[in-house]
Amino acid sequence: MQVRFHGVRGSTPCHGDDIVRYGGNTSCVSVLVDGEDPLLFDLGTGLRYFGLGCGVPFRGTALVSHLHWDHVQGLPFFGPLLHEDTRLVVYAPSEHDGRSAADVLASTICPPLFPIGLDQFPGRIEVREPPRRFDVGGLEVRSAIVPHVGDALGYRVTHGDVSVGYISDHQQPVDSPTRIAEGIAELCDGVDLLIHDAQYTPAEFARKSTWGHCTVEYAVWLAGAVGAKRLALYHHDPTHDDDMLDRLASSARACGELTGVDVFAAREGVSIDLGRG
Numbered sequence: 001m002q003v004r005f006h007g008v009r010g011s012t013p014c015h016g017d018d019i020v021r022y023g024g025n026t027s028c029v030s031v032l033v034d035g036e037d038p039l040l041f042d043l044g045t046g047l048r049y050f051g052l053g054c055g056v057p058f059r060g061t062a063l064v065s066h067l068h069w070d071h072v073q074g075l076p077f078f079g080p081l082l083h084e085d086t087r088l089v090v091y092a093p094s095e096h097d098g099r100s101a102a103d104v105l106a107s108t109i110c111p112p113l114f115p116i117g118l119d120q121f122p123g124r125i126e127v128r129e130p131p132r133r134f135d136v137g138g139l140e141v142r143s144a145i146v147p148h149v150g151d152a153l154g155y156r157v158t159h160g161d162v163s164v165g166y167i168s169d170h171q172q173p174v175d176s177p178t179r180i181a182e183g184i185a186e187l188c189d190g191v192d193l194l195i196h197d198a199q200y201t202p203a204e205f206a207r208k209s210t211w212g213h214c215t216v217e218y219a220v221w222l223a224g225a226v227g228a229k230r231l232a233l234y235h236h237d238p239t240h241d242d243d244m245l246d247r248l249a250s251s252a253r254a255c256g257e258l259t260g261v262d263v264f265a266a267r268e269g270v271s272i273d274l275g276r277g
């Protein structure tokens with residue numbers, strides 16, 4: 001199983017000489033397994049770069065955590081959608097007001113917000129609501145609710161005995177820093193790689209404690225508590241430059257060693273080989 005980061009930022013894409021090593025695209029990760037169609041976590045602006053390396057027609061599946069811009073903004077720029085035989089299945093949660101994800105995407109990717117409607121792309125996009133457990137080819141997928149601003153979804157993908165967990169936007173409990181929301185512990189139990197929100201420092205979290213995210217420290221603690229083998233710090237704040245991410249990753253790595261978790265900060269373009277399932 002190959003996990004590759006195409007966009008590692010949260011909130012908004014950003015650029016500049018000071019973030020060139022970690023990258024400025026928003027959330028998008030691909031999971032590639034021999035003999036299986038590609039699987040994606042989220043459709044942020046990193047999706048465009050994933051698409052540049054895809055053959056056509058494309059067949060694959062996206063697991064979307066929620067519909068905030070930084071997680072879907074890359075969808076209309078996914079080049080393989082310009083081929084009429086492309087098929088992309090998108091699993092995404094419905095909105096809290098009851099509107100389906102398909103309705104929300106169709107009502108935001110259309111004139112005057114975008115030149116054409118989603119149904120006018122040559123390729124076909126099918127939007128589904130994810131069950132708690134389902135199969136995509138030979139991959140097993142589980143989903144669970146993750147507290148955010150409202151709720152998001154977290155995912156676990158398993159192939160054989162190899163697994164990856166994806167928790168992109170996670171509201172840390174404000175009053176109880178050692179509590180894990182129901183469902184997340186089970187979802188992430190013993191994963192080979194946990195990709196987890198690490199947007200804030202403690203000082204930033206103190207100012208933005210209800211903005212739907214968590215600290216690097218909480219991510220490291222949670223990874224240890226669920227027995228994850230590796231932790232990718234993810235959904236970096238757009239104000240965190242390369243040097244700051246180096247410092248955060250270095251101290252997080254030292255903390256992770258205490259609980260046996262191999263911690264690193266996710267970077268655009270980096271692939272992690274989790275071995276064969």
Ligand SMILES: [Zn+2]
Pocket residue numbers: 010011027068070071168169235
């Ligand atoms: Zn986000």
Ligand SMILES: [Zn+2]
Pocket residue numbers: 066068148169212
């Ligand atoms: Zn969000």
